[in-house]
Amino acid sequence: MQEARPESVSHRYVFYIPGYDPEAKTRYRLLFVREWARYTKRFGGRREISRAQTSEDGLVQSWTVSPPDQGDGAETRYDVLLWDDIVAADFARSRFLSVALLVVGTLHMILIGLLFRFYRLNWKYGNVILYPFVMVILLTALSLVIGVTVHAHLGDAFGHSLRWPLWVSLPLAVVAGIVWIKAIEAFLNRVFFWQLLNDWVFNWQHGQGMRPDYERRLDAFAAHILSSLAARAAAGEATDEVMIVGHSSGGLTAVEVAARVLARDGTIGTSGANLSLVTLGSGLPLVAMQPAATRLRAEIAGLVTERRIVWCDFHAPQDWMNFPGFNPLQHLGLELHGQPVANPLVRSARFRDLICPETYRRVRFRPFRMHFQFLLANERPGAYDFFAMTLGPRRLREQVLAPAACPEREPALPL
Structure with missing residues (x-):
């Protein structure tokens, strides 16, 4: 059991894991x-930020942030754990x-009623x-319209057509129905079509146990x-x-990595x-709420009582x-086997409090920009502060439970 340690954090080791992003190697260091x-x-x-170094296997990008010259703060080692090669594949x-997998996965979620549960959340x-x-339905419908139109004007459906034979007009109609989608590829990327499609397919596949x-x-x-923590300890x-x-x-x-770390090392978190x-x-609910994701729910249950x-x-x-408002205790039906609850502390980042009204009005309808606010610098002081959390002098538990930082925080789960 972790004991409360009120003294300041002087040395912190952050392992940061980005989301489903094919450009993680370049994005998160610059960000x-x-x-x-x-x-x-x-x-x-x-503070001083060191040059980034990438491990030989390409899975880790690391740098350090020096402690402040004045005031409190931790020297922080920052490792970005990369899986963008999997995303790129x-x-x-x-x-x-990809489209076929999307259709199958979405219909599956609709048939078992899980999509409606997501909507309720x-x-x-x-x-x-x-x-x-x-978008797939709309693009398919438009492709059919374009293909039928091309076929009609090349074949013999209208008196003013070119009256080309069917074996010529039909393949050209199919090609036209496909080529126009390729022509708007840049537009589809701008509206995050392929990003969100592949992301959803990945979550569905993972929940079905299809991502070895x-x-x-x-x-x-x-x-x-x-191994990094062991090497650090060995070096004093x-x-x-x-x-x-x-x-x-x-x-x-x-969540999954933390569960594996705790399972492999029975002493981590007990001292030091x-x-x-x-x-x-x-x-998390996108995968954890899928009926087949039994292993993940067991790992979450372990963290809840750990x-x-x-x-x-x-x-x-x-x-x-x-x-x-999602809480694994309330929404996942976890088996805790009578063990007391220790986690998680569920908190709102309250973006409205962190950014200026002008900025908020500008970005409120930009989903990806708002989604990344978790990693961006605050414009105003607030209870949530990414850099205070990762570089500051207080441990996570103290930061989250501090009354001054969270004057209107939600009731804490028992620790």
Whole structure:
């Protein structure tokens, strides 16, 4: 059981897991540096950020953030655990196969009633889930219209047509119905069609136990965390808090990795460094609520009753792509076998309090921009503060439960 340690954190090790993103290798380093610069302009506390280094296997990108010259704060080692190669492989597969998987997965979720449960949890996310499916229907309908029109004008359906033979006009009609979709590829990418399609397919496949490549990566991440901490201890380097952070689909990954870390090392979190888990804007229900995801629900149940770790789940009602108010205890029907509840602490990031009204009006209808607010610099002080959490002097538990930081926080689950 973790004991409360009120002393300041001087050395923190953050393992950050991005969401379903094919560009993670370049995105999160730049995002961190840019937003930290903005943060320091508003709140002060400049620090040195080292050059990023990528591991030989390409799975980890690391840098360090120095402690502040003045004031409190932790020296932080920051490891980004990468799985963008898996995402890129999904993007590289046949478009026809991706669409077929989307249709099968969506119809499956509709037939078992799970899509309606998602809508009840957050109608905005329900719309995001259904969006690629509706787009497929519209694109298919438009392709048929274009194909029929081409065939009609090339064949002998109208008196003014070219009266080409059927064996010529029909294949050209099919080609025209496909080519126009290829021609609007840039538009489809701008409206995040393929991103959301592949993301949903991945979550459905994972819930059905069809992603052994991802399962192997979870094991690799857990091994990296444990070996990194062991090497740090062997070198005599202090660590006050170990923090596993996941955003979006990475929130699910962080949960699964944390469960594996705890299962492999029975001593971690019992003494020395505190072990913390932070899930930001997580899509955890997308997989955990699928009937076939029994292993994941068992892992979540273990975390819910595990006192060696502090788990805080942050959501935001303004974010279209998370589930505000979701709590695994209430919505997953977990088997706790009579053990007392220790986790998670469920909190709202309250984006309206963190960004200026002008900014909020500008970004409120931009789902991805709002979704990434979890990782961006605050414009105003607030209870949720990504950089205070990862670079500041307080442990996660103290940060989340501090009355000054959370004047209107939700009732805490028993610890």
